Amino acid sequence: MKLKVGLLGGGSWGTTVASLTAKNSPTIIWARDEEIVNEINEFHTNEKYLPHAKLTPSLRASTSIKETVEDADVIVMGVPSQSLRKVLEEAKPYIRPWVPVINLAKGLELNTKKRMTEIIEEILPENPAGVLTGPNLAKEIHFGKAAAAVIAMVDHNIASRLQTVFSSGLFRVYTNDDVIGCELGGALKNIIAIATGMGDGANAGDNTRAAIITRGLSELTRLGVAMGGKKSTFAGLAGMGDLVATCSSSKSRNHHVGFQLGRGKKLEEIISEMNEVAEGVKTAKVVMELAKEYQVDMPISREIYKVLYEGNTVNDAFKGLIKYEVGSEKEPG
Ligand SMILES: NC(=O)C1=CN([C@@H]2O[C@H](COP(=O)(O)OP(=O)(O)OC[C@H]3O[C@@H](n4cnc5c(N)ncnc54)[C@H](OP(=O)(O)O)[C@@H]3O)[C@@H](O)[C@H]2O)C=CC1
Numbered sequence: 268m269k270l271k272v273g274l275l276g277g278g279s280w281g282t283t284v285a286s287l288t289a290k291n292s293p294t295i296i297w298a299r300d301e302e303i304v305n306e307i308n309e310f311h312t313n314e315k316y317l318p319h320a321k322l323t324p325s326l327r328a329s330t331s332i333k334e335t336v337e338d339a340d341v342i343v344m345g346v347p348s349q350s351l352r353k354v355l356e357e358a359k360p361y362i363r364p365w366v367p368v369i370n371l372a373k374g375l376e377l378n379t380k381k382r383m384t385e386i387i388e389e390i391l392p393e394n395p396a397g398v399l400t401g402p403n404l405a406k407e408i409h410f411g412k413a414a415a416a417v418i419a420m421v422d423h424n425i426a427s428r429l430q431t432v433f434s435s436g437l438f439r440v441y442t443n444d445d446v447i448g449c450e451l452g453g454a455l456k457n458i459i460a461i462a463t464g465m466g467d468g469a470n471a472g473d474n475t476r477a478a479i480i481t482r483g484l485s486e487l488t489r490l491g492v493a494m495g496g497k498k499s500t501f502a503g504l505a506g507m508g509d510l511v512a513t514c515s516s517s518k519s520r521n522h523h524v525g526f527q528l529g530r531g532k533k534l535e536e537i538i539s540e541m542n543e544v545a546e547g548v549k550t551a552k553v554v555m556e557l558a559k560e561y562q563v564d565m566p567i568s569r570e571i572y573k574v575l576y577e578g579n580t581v582n583d584a585f586k587g588l589i590k591y592e593v594g595s596e597k598e599p600g
């Protein structure tokens with residue numbers, strides 16, 4: 268039997284994933300913008316978020332959350348982190364109790380500091396929650412380039428069943444039972460991508476980028492393990508894999524934000540010129556609070572936070588990191 272998919276969120280990644288699942292399963296995508304919904308239904312395109320991409324013709328779009336989720340056997344959350352709670356609350360009355368809810372967003376909720384699957388479990392305690400994550404730049408996947416992802420769920424049987432819904436051609440989906448580690452890997456790497464982007468924008472060089480990626484992996488692993496993730500997860504697709512892709516790609520929105528900061532642009536100006544989300548900007552705030560709570564040292568994330576929110580310059584961030592005492596590679600810092 269083919270599982271029916273209801274995906275909430277019509278941006279670049281939501282549309283890409285819906286177009287992939289539509290190859291395997293009947294899929295409806297919800298977007299709040301009627302023009303986008305009509306364009307997907309009539310022309311099988313979403314030019315605002317995926318220019319020049321042809322979507323799977325069987326993909327249907329709707330402006331009705333009810334229509335999208337009421338018959339779905341799998342719900343996929345494709346809206347940015349700060350909107351997930353509101354959209355899921357709206358969908359809640361129509362979602363059947365046993366239906367798995369899979370998060371695509373890579374961020375943490377401001378104020379509550381919660382991961383997205385924690386919010387799903389809070390709103391829908393009876394529904395199994397999971398995350399699809401990994402090195403998955405939408406702008407490559409929608410053109411059919413090979414990529415690997417991870418579906419993380421506590422229940423391996425459900426994850427295996429969903430593997431077949433999301434896997435498609437060159438999009439290879441592995442399973443993992445470490446939901447905390449996979450979800451944190453995706454959220455925390457965005458801050459490090461802002462850091463490498465900043466270095467690239469300021470012409471810091473390839474060695475600097477490699478150092479930031481490697482030491483960045485070390486600090487996000489420290490926090491991730493303190494919060495309950497498995498160390499091995501951060502060496503996998505959801506950790507190192509996503510970190511490398513995002514930190515070294517001009518297609519990444521987080522890298523773009525950093526790059527423009529490195530070129531001397533102001534954050535407000537950069538954000539106002541983008542029509543897509545860069546989750547790392549808000550996640551940096553949450554991560555500073557978590558680092559304090561779990562007493563974990565995160566020097567790169569801290570320097571990025573100071574540039575984003577305390578008026579520090581890119582040069583200040585560079586000096587801050589250089590001043591940091593060098594210890595053993597196995598120790599924090
Ligand atoms: N793009 C990528 O390569 C990848 C992205 N992700 C993650 O997926 C998540 C979504 O990203 P992505 O699709 O790229 O984001 P985009 O910025 O491309 O699109 C955001 C989408 O969410 C909608 N949206 C925003 N706020 C609300 C709201 N309050 N209520 C309803 N809809 C809302 C937007 O609608 P509208 O057009 O009406 O504003 C738009 O459809 C992010 O957390 C991102 O980190 C994960 C892997 C890859």
Ligand SMILES: O=C(CO)COP(=O)(O)O
Pocket residue numbers: 373401402403404405457460509512513518519520521522544545546
């Ligand atoms: O998470 C992503 C790739 O895996 C997308 O990164 P950006 O949000 O920085 O574009």
